[in-house]
Amino acid sequence: MLINKELCPCGSGDQYTDCCAPFHSGKELAKTAEQLMRSRFSAYALKQVDYLYETTHPDKRDDDFKREITAWANRAEFTRLEILNKRQGRSLDKVGKVEFIAYYRQFGEEKQMHEISRFKRFKGKWHYFDGEVE
Ligand SMILES: [Zn+2]
Numbered sequence: 749m750l751i752n753k754e755l756c757p758c759g760s761g762d763q764y765t766d767c768c769a770p771f772h773s774g775k776e777l778a779k780t781a782e783q784l785m786r787s788r789f790s791a792y793a794l795k796q797v798d799y800l801y802e803t804t805h806p807d808k809r810d811d812d813f814k815r816e817i818t819a820w821a822n823r824a825e826f827t828r829l830e831i832l833n834k835r836q837g838r839s840l841d842k843v844g845k846v847e848f849i850a851y852y853r854q855f856g857e858e859k860q861m862h863e864i865s866r867f868k869r870f871k872g873k874w875h876y877f878d879g880e881v882e
Contacts, residue, residue, distance in 0.1 A: 757793035758786035759829050772799050777874075781837025781844030781867035784874040786829065789850060793826040805868055805875040824852040824859075833864075842869045847882070 756767035770776035771787040772794070778784035784803060791799040797818050801809060828851040837844020847864045862882040867874050 751794070756786075757790040757826065757829075760786065764790070772796050778803075779839045781841075781846050781874055782831060782834050784867060784876065785831070785846045785848060785865060788876060789826065789829040789848075792821050792824075792850075795821045797821065803873075803875055805870055805877045808876070808878060824854045826850060826852045837867055837874075843867065844874075 752765040752769065753763055756762055756764040756769075758768055760767050768787040768790040771778055771783070772791060778787055788800060788803055791797075791803075795818070797814055800817050800821075801814055804813065830849045830851070831846060832849065833845075833847040835845045837846060844867045845864055846867065848862075850861045850863070852859055852861070863879040864882060865879040866877040868877045869875070
């Protein structure tokens with residue numbers, strides 16, 4: 749992945765190296781649910797399927813998980829993330845919610861997904877638990 753000097757796909761305005769890259773490489777852990785949310789969006793954009801697997805709560809991973817995520821990430825081009833709202837999910841919380849709109853292009857069409865994602869800590873690390881589509 750040679751995008752280190754480019755802007756991070758999560759839309760923070762920072763270079764990828766200074767933003768989500770340390771989470772993807774495992775050098776740093778997301779401290780908040782929002783950081784995890786952003787790093788997962790950029791993982792979708794960069795098709796980092798292992799990271800998406802690792803940061804999904806173990807109760808929510810099934811056998812087909814990697815295959816499904818790979819298929820979904822390959823069909824869509826993720827273009828922009830907009831965080832609308834968050835509840836808890838701070839460094840000392842155990843649960844958190846992040847409401848967002850993910851913009852993507854699929855089969856030549858601009859699409860968006862509006863979701864409220866739930867995050868939980870598991871063994872001290874933030875994990876994506878599930879989401880409600882708005
Ligand atoms: Zn980022």
